[in-house]
Amino acid sequence: MARKFLVTVLCFIGIANAADVLKNSNIEYLDAARSALKTAYESGATLKAPYEYGKAKGFYKIAVEESSNFNVDKSNEAAKKSIEWSLKAIEKASQGEVK
Amino acid sequence: MRKNIIASTLILAFASNVFANQNVDISKIQERFDKLKEKHALECSPEEYGMVESYLESLKTENNQSVDSLRLTVKIEDLLTKIEKNINSDKDKDGIPCYKEIELGLNPNIPDVIEKVKVAQNKEPEKLDTGVKEKEAPKTYKSTDAIIQPVRIHFYSNSSKIKKEYLPYLNVVAKYLKTHPDVKVKIKGYTDNIGSKKYNDKLALKRAEAVKQYLIKLGVSPNRIMIDGVGKSEYIVSNNNELDRFTNRRAEFYIINLAE
Structure with missing residues (x-):
């Protein structure tokens, strides 16, 4: 009986930790996307690269929404796309369009 | 108590059924977006344009009947309304809406004097101030004038391809050159401030060269066309x-009247 209880507790701890890791990685993605978007904004992307900035912003919003619906994979994907577009916006804003 | 539970369960089931039956029609949204694209949505409202693109991309991968899709659709509709508003807005308060200014090759952020635009449209032979944005056809110039006012065409970034909408202007230039054998034309290519000087010098020359080739194709002698890249x-x-930057990416025609 005691052994069963111990196994159940350990399983519970394991699942909780795994969920934590998943959650953390999603939060990390979201955090990276947010900070990339912030950098893009600060580098003047709203004026110099508004299209790229808009795309980054759109994907970030999608990532946040998917995260709130516990769609971790979709959220991570959208966050990655947001980071990608933020980088494009930063590049364009700092040295202009890529030629 | 039981009755209440049954009633609320039934209501919930009915509501969710109704909600699930609402099909998200992406094609309608896409159609509306395409119409706005034609009206220069990208130039007039680039940020919202980018956002709509990302939402649409996400919507296409979503299950068509999910609640998230419905929520996204509402957001897209809002953004499209915003874009529509920006397209018809007059930021520089010169009485010309944004999309019209883009079509005329003007800058929607800088006020243009309406009279000047009207003159440019009517192609009246009037000397215009070297203002910022007017496009004039060369036939507006008196034959005694060495052309003071340049004709201007604009290019996309990093491109020397002539945009379709400028072809009629070039046709007018070619016609003018053919009917005025004593006139030579100098085409100067320009770029925006992005990229290295060396690259831009090359690109500017390429733009001038593209215009030259088009004029030659229309029957103008290459000896009468000089080109220069300013960069x-x-x-x-x-x-x-x-x-x-779009305004600055241009090729200008300077017509030299040899009779002068």
Whole structure:
């Protein structure tokens, strides 16, 4: 009986930790996307690269929404796309369009 | 108590059924977006345009009947309304809406005097001030004038391809050159401030060369066309935003009257 209880507790701890890791990685993605978007904004992307900035912003919003619906994979994907577009916006804003 | 539970369960089931039956029609949204694209949505409202694109991309991968899709659709509709508003807005308060200014090759952020635009449209032979944005056809100039006012065409970023909408202007130039054998034309290519000087000099020359080749194709003798690439200088407006840079990416015609 005691052994069963111990196994159940350990399983519970394991699942909780795994969920934590998943959650953390999603939060990390979201955090990276947010900070990339912030950098893009600060580098003047709203004026110099508004299209790229808009795309980054759109994907970030999608990532946040998917995260709130516990769609971790979709959220991570959208966050990655947001980071990608933020980088494009930063590049364009700092040295202009890529030629 | 039981009755209440049954009733609320039934209501919930009915509501969710109704909700699930609402099909998200992406094609309608896409159609509306395409119409706005034709009206220069990208130039007039680039940020919202980008957001709509990302939402649409996400919507296409979503299950068509999910609640998230419905929520996204509402957001897209809002953004499209915003874009529509920006397209018809008059930021510089010169009485010309944004999309019209883009069509005329003007900058929607800089006020243009309406009279000047009207003159340019009517192609009246009038000397215009070397203002920022007017496009004039060469036939507006008196034959005694060595052309003072340049004809201007604009290019996409990093491209020397002539945009379709400028072809009629070039046809007018070619016609003018053919009917005035004593006139030579100098085409100067310009770029915006982005990229290295060396690259831009090359690109500017390529733009001038593209226009030259088009005129030759229309039957103008190559001996009468001189080209020059100016590159990263002689901007018309500052390079602060995409529209300003678009204004600066240009080729200008300077007509030299040999009779003068």
